[in-house]
Structures are given as C-alpha cells and as structure tokens.
Amino acid sequence: MKPENPLLACLALAAGLLFLSPVLYSVWMSFQTTDAYYTGTIDFTLGNYEMAIGQYNFARYLLNSVIVSGLVTVIGLAVATCAAFAFARYTFGGSNLLFGAVVATLMIPSHITLIPNYLTLAKAGLLDTYAGLVLPAISNGFAAFFLRQYIRGIPRALDEAAYMDGASPLKVLRRVIIPLSKPAILSMGLYIFISEWNNYIWPLVAIGKEDLYTLQIGLARLYRVNPGEDIINWPLVMAASTITILPVIVGFVLVERHLIRGMMMGAVK
Amino acid sequence: MSAITLTDIRKSYPGGAQVLHGVSMDIQHGEFIVIVGPSGCGKSTLLRLLAGLDPCEQGELVIDGKRANDMPPQDRDIGMIFQNYALYPHMTVLENIAFGLELRKVPKAERLARARAVADTLQLTPYLDRKPGALSGGQRQRVAMGRAMARECSTFLMDEPLSNLDNALRVAMRTEIKDLHRQLGATIIYVTHDQTEALSLADRVAVMKDGHLQQFDTPDVIYDRPANRFVAGFLGAPAMNFVPADCINGWAGPHNVDVGFRPEALTLHRAPVSGPSIAARVALTEMTGATFIVHCESEAGRLSAVVARGDGLPEDGEDIWLSLSPSQALCFDAITGDRLDHFNTAQRQAGAPCAVAPA
Ligand SMILES: Nc1ncnc2c1ncn2[C@@H]1O[C@H](COP(=O)(O)OP(=O)(O)O)[C@@H](O)[C@H]1O
Numbered sequence A: 001m002k003p004e005n006p007l008l009a010c011l012a013l014a015a016g017l018l019f020l021s022p023v024l025y026s027v028w029m030s031f032q033t034t035d036a037y038y039t040g041t042i043d044f045t046l047g048n049y050e051m052a053i054g055q056y057n058f059a060r061y062l063l064n065s066v067i068v069s070g071l072v073t074v075i076g077l078a079v080a081t082c083a084a085f086a087f088a089r090y091t092f093g094g095s096n097l098l099f100g101a102v103v104a105t106l107m108i109p110s111h112i113t114l115i116p117n118y119l120t121l122a123k124a125g126l127l128d129t130y131a132g133l134v135l136p137a138i139s140n141g142f143a144a145f146f147l148r149q150y151i152r153g154i155p156r157a158l159d160e161a162a163y164m165d166g167a168s169p170l171k172v173l174r175r176v177i178i179p180l181s182k183p184a185i186l187s188m189g190l191y192i193f194i195s196e197w198n199n200y201i202w203p204l205v206a207i208g209k210e211d212l213y214t215l216q217i218g219l220a221r222l223y224r225v226n227p228g229e230d231i232i233n234w235p236l237v238m239a240a241s242t243i244t245i246l247p248v249i250v251g252f253v254l255v256e257r258h259l260i261r262g263m264m265m266g267a268v269k
Numbered sequence B: 001m002s003a004i005t006l007t008d009i010r011k012s013y014p015g016g017a018q019v020l021h022g023v024s025m026d027i028q029h030g031e032f033i034v035i036v037g038p039s040g041c042g043k044s045t046l047l048r049l050l051a052g053l054d055p056c057e058q059g060e061l062v063i064d065g066k067r068a069n070d071m072p073p074q075d076r077d078i079g080m081i082f083q084n085y086a087l088y089p090h091m092t093v094l095e096n097i098a099f100g101l102e103l104r105k106v107p108k109a110e111r112l113a114r115a116r117a118v119a120d121t122l123q124l125t126p127y128l129d130r131k132p133g134a135l136s137g138g139q140r141q142r143v144a145m146g147r148a149m150a151r152e153c154s155t156f157l158m159d160e161p162l163s164n165l166d167n168a169l170r171v172a173m174r175t176e177i178k179d180l181h182r183q184l185g186a187t188i189i190y191v192t193h194d195q196t197e198a199l200s201l202a203d204r205v206a207v208m209k210d211g212h213l214q215q216f217d218t219p220d221v222i223y224d225r226p227a228n229r230f231v232a233g234f235l236g237a238p239a240m241n242f243v244p245a246d247c248i249n250g251w252a253g254p255h256n257v258d259v260g261f262r263p264e265a266l267t268l269h270r271a272p273v274s275g276p277s278i279a280a281r282v283a284l285t286e287m288t289g290a291t292f293i294v295h296c297e298s299e300a301g302r303l304s305a306v307v308a309r310g311d312g313l314p315e316d317g318e319d320i321w322l323s324l325s326p327s328q329a330l331c332f333d334a335i336t337g338d339r340l341d342h343f344n345t346a347q348r349q350a351g352a353p354c355a356v357a358p359a
C-alpha cells in the first residue's frame, strides 16, 4: 500500500507512536531491576517475570484467564449466533418484543446487575467456581444484535437453496450461515474475549479463592505495597502487565486477517 | 397418477393483498410446464408454494398422490433453480453440486462421482475447484442447474433461470434445457415472463395474470385459441391487434365485439379491397430479419402487420388497406374480454349470447 498523502501518513505514524509509547515503556520497564528503575540507571533482568510467575502465581492466573475468557467467548458466541439466526430468520409470536428486550439489555449498566447476579450465584452455590465466572457473561445482547444484523444481510435465497437441498434448520445454520458470517463472528469473538479478559469487577466480587484469580485480580493485588517494603515494585507490576496483555495481542494477530473480507461475492446474480 | 395436482390454491402475504386467487392445475409426470405472465402476477409465489418454501393458505397441493400442503421442502423430491442462482459462495463448484447429496448422506466417493458426472454433462469440469464468485453468469447458471440435477429429483422448479443471461446465451441455454428435459425425463415447472421462452419450451403453458390462471393448455391451443384478450395479447410477438368490429369495413361477423387478429393474418393492399378490411396509414416499418413489421395508424388505433421481405414495402405515410380473412379473426367480448366462439359467428345474430371457448 502506498500512502496517498505523505502528511496523513506522518500523522498516522505519530498517532501510532503516541498510543504505543506507554505500552513500549512499560515493557521496557518490566525488564529492569527495581534498583535500576528507582536509581534511573539501566540494568536488564528477567527477574521480574520469574518473580511474577514464581512468587506471585501469575502462571495460574494466566491459565484461569484463558479458561474463563475462552469459555465465555466460545459459549457466548454459540448462544449469540443461535439467537441471531432465530431473530434474523424467524418471526414468531412476540419475536419483535423479545428482540427489543435483547437490545434493551444493552442500556443496562453492568454494575446494576452486579448484586442480583451475586445473590443468584450465591444461592446456586456457584461463587468461587469457574462456572460462577463464566455463566453470567455468556448471554451477550450486543453480540446477538450485531450478528442478527449481519445475518439479515445474507440473502435468504441461500437458506432456501439449502432447504431444497435437504438441510434442516440447524444444518443451514452450520453449513451456510456460520461460514458466511465468519468475519462477523470472529470480530465479535475478539470483542467478547477482550472484554472478558479485561473484566475486573465481576471476578473481584465472585471469587475469593486465590486459586481462581484471573490476571486482572492478580495484577490489582500487586499495586498494594508488599509486606516488608514501603514502595510499589513497578518493574514487577509492568512484568505482570506484559503477561496480561500479551495473549490479547497474539489473539488479535491470529484473528485479524479474517476480520474484514468479502464473503458474499458470487452468492446471487 | 398425476405428478402434481393443485386445487384452488390461494395465498396472501402477511399484511399484503391476496396474491393467488384460486389456482388449479393438474401436472403429469415428465411434462414440461411453463408458467408465464407479467411481473408481479404471482408466478414466483406459486413456485415457492410448490417447493414448500412458503405455506399454502387455502387449497390442496398433492404431489405423487400424497397431500403435500404441510410437507417440508426436503421431503418433496423437488429441486429448485433460483432466479439469482443462490449458489453457496463459500463452496467450490464441486461442493455446491455435491452438497445436496452430502445432506442426504450419500457416501463421499459416490457423491463426488455423481457430482463430477453432472458437472461433465453441463461442461463444468474445468471449473470444479472455483468458487461461484469466479464464474461468469452462464457458468453460475449451469452450476445452479447441476446442483438440482445431482439429486436426481423427479421434479424441477425453475424461476426465470435465464433472465440474467445475455440474449445469445439465453437462446443457447433454452435449447440445452429442452435437451436436458428429454434426457432426464423429469417433470419441469418453469417460470418466465418471456412469451417466446414459454411457447418454445413448454409441453403446456399456464398463463397467469394478477394471481388468476387464465389458460392452461398446449402452446398451439394457447396461440390459436386463446381463452381471452389478455392471453391473446400476451403471447405472440408482435402482439395481436384488437379493433372494435364496427371499425372493420365489410365485416360480416357479430357486432359489439372486439376483433383480434395476429399481425401475420393481415395482407397489405395499395387500393381498397372487397371483404373485411381496414384503411390505415403507415407510421413506420421495422425490419426483424426475415420479415418486416409495418406499424400503421387507423381510426381503430395502432395496428401492426407482418410482411415478408421483398414484397413491395409501403413508404412511411402511405395510405394502405389491410385485409383479413374472417377464419383467422377471433372475437372477444368487448367488456369481459373473453373469447367468443367464432366458428359460427356468421350465422349468429349480432349481440346474441355467445358461448365462451373451452380452455
Ligand atoms: N414476501 C412477500 N411479502 C409481501 N408481498 C410479496 C412477497 N413476495 C411477493 N409479494 C407480492 O406478491 C406479488 C407477486 O409476486 P411474485 O410471485 O414474486 O410475482 P412474479 O414472480 O410473477 O413476478 C407481488 O405483488 C409482490 O409484491
């Protein structure tokens, strides 16, 4: 790609560096010894990572985050895709009302549902479990809405052709709608994964056992002044932060090339 | 046993006006049926009911002796070719053709072999690994046909399958479809708004207008003995001329009727003639290849006549006389438009009640 306007290209570069600089700085800092950081000298070490993983159990937190965000993404996408297919293709008694209700959930701030969800899960005995982290997050009104709009753009004639070919509704969903919605589903998946990865309040409320901490909770605990010290160990915090953002970046790179691609070419006409 | 029987089928879309007003048809095994009518007359709607994609509201649909009103599409043994082809864009040509077999659990080796054989018949072999997006319109059309053919169903529904093709390809595909019908021996129900396609393809033509079936008969009967003025005017190009009987000099038939005659039935004269004729002035002539169409103005309105090339052509603006033989004229009720039985017109008194021609 050739930049059409050099001025615009320079501006974009500058903006990119501006956004990247804190991230780059924190990665840089994570490789410094604490002494070097506080004295302003340069002294590379992997010690912060060893400490985060060894002493502070970040490997476990990472695993928890991967499990929880992964499950929320997979199950959430499955639920949202089925709902979107139903809302896009079927009208039944009250279907518009129901869809309106789904959209209306987007307007409810998540903090309002915090206490009711907590009480429900407490009654169900699901606090301090993976299920307690995953279940409240799998119904995602925005994903259902977004995917429904996308599916409505797929010509209905394709469904009908599949029905004529002998498909059941589930086969139509699996063999026609889902492959054709891949860019939208992957975009949505990335969005859900990142939101869940960054989710802080709910794990904080629902989890007490250290074993089940997610990265965000673990990270927040590092901000506390450690026993026997009177300063925050910033290089350690930065190492933990880097561990926290790395999987998201990897995930994005893996998915990104699928995100924007014309899948509809040659369907009809 | 008939392949498909429709009895008084009615349909309206939610919140819309009624689209089909009681259509009845009886279709035999192996017949090539063409449903023809202007855009919006309900042809696609009828086809979708046959396919099972939309529910019938009223009336009965019987397929192979079984009531099929509530039968889902996949149980009907019917293949459909959509107007826009509706190929699966994420599958290759081979996968598109084999998909129906896969859904019917045909083993992989067999379904690929069958799909390849079908592709071969349709000359698609070089394109098996392409996606539909990389095919021309004609090739997509063939894939759509192949997809329906691979399943070897007993009935094919085609909704204006050639309307997106250019003219040369359309004529070529028309012949091919006719050939395929001979080879497959399947029942074909073919929808078009093109009267040439209808007359050239069909064993029987169903003419529709505004959700009513106007006439359902062989192309010969439809052309020679149309049930009403609409059918007479819709089939045949250039279209049939209609004039009030009183405007024809020397007309011996009934009065207070509209007389219809095809442009080929008129003979051009440079001077007044005896027998039924109409005086007119030439507006313009149009060459169509083997023949000329002469458009004229008369006191009865615009008329067209077809004359062979080489016959002395009249100049634009020339006064001419068009004679017609009463045996080729059809009489239509001036108000209802129904064709009146014309064989005895000479003996009938003007205005006497006339029998409506049997469809
Ligand atoms: N899904 C629909 N909802 C409402 N009205 C429809 C629908 N499909 C078709 N119609 C109406 O039904 C009539 C017949 O349509 P159609 O069967 O597609 O005509 P044709 O195929 O003969 O051109 C048209 O007036 C059209 O507007």
Ligand SMILES: [Mg+2]
Pocket: B043, B044, B045, B159
């Ligand atoms: Mg149509």
